[in-house]
Amino acid sequence: MVAVVVEHLSSVDDVAGSAWDGVADPRELFQSRAWLRALERSGDAPVTYLIARQRGDPRILAALPLHEVPPSRGDYLYWPELHFQDLLARSRGGRLGLLAGSCAGFGAGLILDRTLPAPARTAVLRALRQAADAVAAERGLPYTCFLFLGPSAWRDLAPVTGAGDAVRLAGVALTELELPGEDFGDYLATLPRNTRTSVRRETGTFARECESLIVPLSEALATVAPMIVNVRAKHGMAYGEATVTRRLAAYAAALGDESAMALLCRVRGRTVGAAVLCRWHDRLHVTDFGRLDDQAPDPFVYFNAVIYEPVRHAYAAGLSSVVTGAGAELGKARRGAAIHPLLHLAWTADAGQPIDTAPADQRAHHWRTLRGAHPGYFHPTWDELL
The missing domain is CATH 3.40.630.30 (Gcn5-related N-acetyltransferase (GNAT))
Structure with a gap:
């Protein structure tokens, strides 16, 4: 079993360039140092970067930026409360939680060492979850939320998601x-x-x-x-x-x-x-x-x-x-694009508390109906979700 330690860093520049590039997906714009540096300069920097390493090893196993996205910032599409309105009864002051991972784009994967075997990946993500829960709790927030995840990210996160967490298909697709x-x-x-x-x-x-x-x-x-x-x-x-x-x-x-x-x-x-x-x-x-x-x-x-x-x-x-x-998925698919699923996930600090699954069921019904009418438009990754 991997012995994981999680550091809290304030800037992507606190990580050596080769170490970050060794774990970030080179095809993912929103995982790049260039993008995160630009966010920091714009005033939209993550509140912290969680960096997972094996004890005594400088190599990064995974990284998880955590963002504060209050309504005052005006970026409503990436406001967790918009996508988990059914959880607002448990919010504190109308706020649900921090936004984990990407605060832009759609279908982003996780910043995770793909050479790790599945049990080690799960151990690393469990350590990151515990650290993220602690950061949210310090701010009086009950959830840590991921928005517009791609299927590969969900496959990795599923083993560390359980009772009391909320997962649902997004209302739009990539x-x-x-x-x-x-x-x-x-x-x-x-x-x-x-x-x-x-x-x-x-x-x-x-x-x-x-x-x-x-x-x-x-x-x-x-x-x-x-x-x-x-x-x-x-x-x-x-x-x-x-x-x-x-x-x-x-x-x-x-x-x-x-x-x-x-x-x-x-x-x-x-x-x-x-x-x-x-x-x-x-x-x-x-x-x-x-x-x-x-x-x-x-x-x-x-x-x-x-x-x-x-x-x-x-x-x-x-x-x-x-x-x-x-957005406009059917029009784009008719013109040659493939429709890929997106998911939202909210990790709760209270793992024993049940949630209402109706919103997730409604979204699944919506996409199942569209896929039944236009099966050729939908990427095969929908098979594992519907």
């Missing part, structure tokens, strides 16, 4: 489009005939009526942020421009101008929509979409901004896939 062949024509060729017809119409109308331009995100913050605020407000999330701008600036700081980009869609010289593109290793992430809220002409701006133009850019850059984000 979509990702693996790029076939070498160019946009190869992508089109993989789609069903009726979908190809629709895509040609949507891209043709967009090309006639709209101009697209990719610029460094750092140069477009003032243009893009208000548009993202408009879209989120329509979905019931009252984000402020300062909150969105701070997050976009973190992308720009972490990735630089070559990899953090804004795709601007212009009609007669006026920007009517925009998408945020973040390149990391061999994937292009479409992290956000925004548009004007003034009934401006819409030459199929949404699907061109979040799918077709990013796909063209990814082919030109030699990338392998476009992560098209969460």
Whole structure:
């Protein structure tokens, strides 16, 4: 059995670069030192990093950033209370707990040494759980929450999750489009005939009526942020421009101008929509979409901004896939993306207390119904969850 010790560090820079890079997944943007440094500089730093090691060994076995996400910060999508409203009766002052792992993106895995055998991984995660429970308790919070977990993370966390914890499928799912062949024509060729017809119409109308331009995100913050605020407000999330701008600036700081980009869609010289593109290793992430809220002409701006133009850019850059984000899952799947499950998990400090499973059952029924109607759209990882 691994003898695990857990340290509390205040900055990712307190960890040697080689040690962090040796355990973080190189394909995960939100596990990278660059991203965490950018968060720290933006004022959204984790309250602590839990670092698990074997006693006497400097190598990192696992790491778990813990974030404080109060409503005053305005980042409602990553507010645990939004996703576990049924647990609020047990909250203290309306707060449920700290946010563990990532406070951005969807489908993130754990920062965990993959060479460890399963029993050792479980021992390491159990030690991290105990440390996270202690940090939450110090702040008077009854839970430690993970949001938008991918299936691989859930497989690792399941052995240290038990009675009194809450786990449920998220109300949105991650979509990702693996790029076939070498160019946009190869992508089109993989789609069903009726979908190809629709895509040609949507891209043709967009090309006639709209101009697209990719610029460094750092140069477009003032243009893009208000548009993202408009879209989120329509979905019931009252984000402020300062909150969105701070997050976009973190992308720009972490990735630089070559990899953090804004795709601007212009009609007669006026920007009517925009998408945020973040390149990391061999994937292009479409992290956000925004548009004007003034009934401006819409030459199929949404699907061109979040799918077709990013796909063209990814082919030109030699990338392998476009992560098209969460939401509008069926529309994206119809255009070639696969739907991947996301989960929320709340660890409780009171392991003997039962919870109401109705919210989890309702989410499972929702996704089971959609999958039954469109089985080809859903990634096989749903098999283990439904």
